[in-house]
Amino acid sequence: MTVTYVIEGSEVTGLERFWELIGEAVNGPGGYFGRGLDSFADCLSGGFGTPDDGAFVIEWRDHTASARALGHEETARRLEALLG
Template sequence: MTVTYVIPGAEVTGLERFWEVIGEAVNGPDGYFGRNLDAFADCLGGGYGTPDDRDFVIEWRDHDLSRRALGHEETARQLRLRLARVPDANRAFVQGQLTEAEAGRGSTVFDWLTEIIDDRAPGVLRLL
């Protein structure tokens, strides 16, 4: 039997809220399903917080609302946070991503999340 986890797109107002929403969808109130991109990928690939039933679908309802909330503005905010703690060797790369995001170009947080889902759990994402 396929289990469906629902992400209500209107509730995703930023990346921090996404972590709460996906955690609750998969593991109930105060549930965990990653709190950063690497942990999220681990959960999807069989790490801590992964559903016991591997036959699941993620329905991202009203995903266009999330796409806007996780757009270039949120991406720039996240990249500024990352820039504050990134090793010097990666600083120029992250700064380049930040410059692109501030100009409204490049991939967004929404893109990062959907790419991780598609990579780690191919075929489970349904954008509605």
């Protein structure tokens, strides 16, 4: 059986909110799996909240809204914070 996890792209306001939303989609309210691309890759590989056998789908609704929120401006803000 395939499990579907839903991300509401219209709720993505920045990178931190994205991490919260994916954590909650996979692990339920207040769910957490990490705050970086390595953690996201682990999640997508299975076994970190997702089925070990990889029988899951992530449905990213309204992805154009989240693309705007995660675009150049957010990337620059995040990089400045890391350098700062």
